[in-house]
Amino acid sequence: MDNKPSGRGNVATSDPTDPEEEPSRPEKLWSGSDLLLITSTIIFTFFIGLALTSSLMTQKVPNHPEQAIDTVSFTITASIVEFIVLVGCVYLLGLRRKAVNWDAMGVRPLVTIGVLTALGIGVLEFAVENAITYGSQALFQINDTNAQAQSSALQGLSWVNLVILAAITGLALPFAEEVFFRGVLYNYLKGHWGIWVGIVVSALVYALISAGFFLDTLNGIAGLPMDILNGVAGIVLSLFAIWAYERTKSLWGAIIVHVISSMGSLIIFYALSTPWQHLPIL
Numbered sequence: 001m002d003n004k005p006s007g008r009g010n011v012a013t014s015d016p017t018d019p020e021e022e023p024s025r026p027e028k029l030w031s032g033s034d035l036l037l038i039t040s041t042i043i044f045t046f047f048i049g050l051a052l053t054s055s056l057m058t059q060k061v062p063n064h065p066e067q068a069i070d071t072v073s074f075t076i077t078a079s080i081v082e083f084i085v086l087v088g089c090v091y092l093l094g095l096r097r098k099a100v101n102w103d104a105m106g107v108r109p110l111v112t113i114g115v116l117t118a119l120g121i122g123v124l125e126f127a128v129e130n131a132i133t134y135g136s137q138a139l140f141q142i143n144d145t146n147a148q149a150q151s152s153a154l155q156g157l158s159w160v161n162l163v164i165l166a167a168i169t170g171l172a173l174p175f176a177e178e179v180f181f182r183g184v185l186y187n188y189l190k191g192h193w194g195i196w197v198g199i200v201v202s203a204l205v206y207a208l209i210s211a212g213f214f215l216d217t218l219n220g221i222a223g224l225p226m227d228i229l230n231g232v233a234g235i236v237l238s239l240f241a242i243w244a245y246e247r248t249k250s251l252w253g254a255i256i257v258h259v260i261s262s263m264g265s266l267i268i269f270y271a272l273s274t275p276w277q278h279l280p281i282l
Contacts, residue, residue: 026106026183027191027198034094035188042089042180049081071155072165079168086176090184105183106251118244118253122260125240129261130268132236133229158280162270170266174258181206181238182245182254195246203238210234237261 054074095102110118181202190198211231237258244253 025191026104026187029098029100029104030094030184030188030191032188032192034098035184038089038093038180038184041093042085045089046082046085049085050078053077053081072157072161076161076165076168079165079173083168083172083176086180090179094184105179105187106245106249107179107183108250108252110248110250110252114248114250114253115256117247118256119260121240121244121247121253122257125237125257126260126264128240129233129236130264133233136229136232157270157274160281162279166263166266170263171259174262175255177206178241178251178255178258182241183251186242186245199239199242202242203235206238207231207234210237 054077090105095105185205186198186202188198189201208231210233211227240261241254241257244257245251247253
């Protein structure tokens with residue numbers, strides 16, 4: 001009788017996966033030098049780009065300096081510069097330099113349940129954020145605008161500009177900001193010091209930037225109280241974006257939350273302050 005190998009010996013086994021072939025975990029992707037290089041380049045190129053584009057913008061009413069800046073066009077221009085700088089620096093100095101793809105930093109497709117989860121978290125974030133900001137304004141009698149500032153913030157507004165503004169600040173910027181603040185900064189902090197340090201520090205950094213730049217792009221409507229409220233709103237957005245990111249295991253979850261927040265805030269601001277019957281096409 002021929003000696004045949006046992007069935008167990010015929011079971012095909014695969015070799016352990018080569019660690020070098022495994023995709024990098026997002027939180028292990030970035031080093032301190034990566035973060036320093038990307039962040040410093042973003043800061044430098046953003047202010048250079050903003051200065052150059054601002055110098056090229058024409059003044060609408062030279063004899064009236066208070067009405068000289070086309071505020072909506074400036075906001076659109078600044079937002080385009082921010083989008084290009086954030087995405088460009090992360091891609092060129094991060095992903096391209098390290099020879100990895102977007103999936104390596106968490107930009108992975110969402111399944112249906114992930115999309116629904118992110119949408120639910122986004123709606124909840126928008127409700128909480130507005131309850132805090134508008135509730136605080138009413139409670140502490142904080143007036144975030146006046147007639148002159150409101151008129152200035154609407155200067156240059158048209159239907160075409162409004163559509164462009166919604167596309168840039170409501171869709172493109174949330175993607176760019178999540179790519180950096182969650183995809184790079186949060187993942188770096190989480191990978192080196194743990195999830196709670198990542199949550200707290202990245203939320204505070206985003207809040208400081210929100211407090212300093214969000215309403216300032218609308219021609220300086222806010223004073224100190226509103227800047228503080230914008231900072232609090234930035235913390236709320238960061239916490240919910242991280243929740244969506246961790247829950248869905250995809251950066252698209254955080255992006256969806258950010259889009260709902262930004263688009264909703266944009267709609268509320270212009271819905272309450274725009275004289276629609278006099279809004280030109282161009």
